[in-house]
Amino acid sequence: MKWTSWKILGAAFQLTAVMMFLFAACKPAKKVQKIEEAIRKKDTATTVVVVVPEKPAVDSNAIVQELLDKVVHNTIHFQTFSAKTKVSFTSKDGSDQARADLRIKKDSLIWISLTGALGVEGYRVIITRDSVVLMNKLDKTVEFRRIDYLSELTQIPFDFYTIQDLIIGNPIFVDSNVVSYKAGAKELNILTVGEIFKHLLTIENGTNRITHSKLDDVDPIRNRTCDVTYNNFEKNVLGFDFSTFRKVSVSEKAKLDVEVEFKQYNFNQPLTFPFSIPKNFKRR
Secondary structure: OOHHHHHHHHHHHHHHOOOOOOOOEOOOOHHHHHHHHHHHOOOOOOOOEEOOOOOOOEEHHHHHHHHHHHHHHOOOOOOEEEEEEEEEEEEOOEEEEEEEEEEEEOOOEEEEEEEEOOOOEEEEEEEEOOEEEEEEOOOOEEEEEEOOHHHHHHOOOOOHHHHHHHHHOOOOOOOOOEEEEEEOOOEEEEEEEOOOEEEEEEEEOOOOEEEEEEEEEOOOOOOOEEEEEEEEEEEOOOOOEEEEEEEEEEEOOOEEEEEEEEEEEEEOOOOOOOOOOOOOOEEO
8 A cells, every 4th residue: 555545544544433334223123113114104204193003093203203212222232342344435635445453342442453455554543431542553653642532533522432332333423303204115214403413314114224324514504414324234143233334425625435344243252452552653
């Protein structure tokens, strides 16, 4: 990988390392499926009441809220997680590929290693609940930052637990304030509005998997948007569906497109987190 490509990769990491992983896919629930079928018959975002055979009229807004609550609260529980991914990215500065190795000790430590196409490791990162350490092996430098560095970098309120959920596949930035929805034959679209983002979620009927997520600024002065698509779901050993391919587009002043393919992943296996800083590395 060329030096200029590593500079692009560094920018891509800083802008999207904490945003390029999916939200959760959840187990189907028979009760919700029956209600979804009733909603789909209307196929409209303005339906207020649906009728379930042999039962009283049901408030469809409450039904949608119930479904959203199930998606949010049915999270993946784990102790450790590791994955090897292929990352492809395109920005105004060019495009390239890299390998990202990920390791997590739940509620404690996130370890990331970025390696170029020629097998040269460029970055190694440790994220804890209160700090970020970024080792640039090409420049022979190391940075020590507080955890709020991630919020400053992305202008999004990330903390350790939010990043952990992103990587594992648990929902983030899903507000309970549902302002509209539309039910179709294959999916249910729900728009929620929080203090920071408008969030359009696409939930697959029958599986309750989040297949698409679009975040837009509530503040009209800002122009941030993050568009994420999740594909190639597999049932993991914990019984949850896991998206092994994600496409992310992030834009504000410039656009960055990232594709992430999980080559392998494991839950609850013994892990190590090597992070030895050479003596000749300069502190920035």
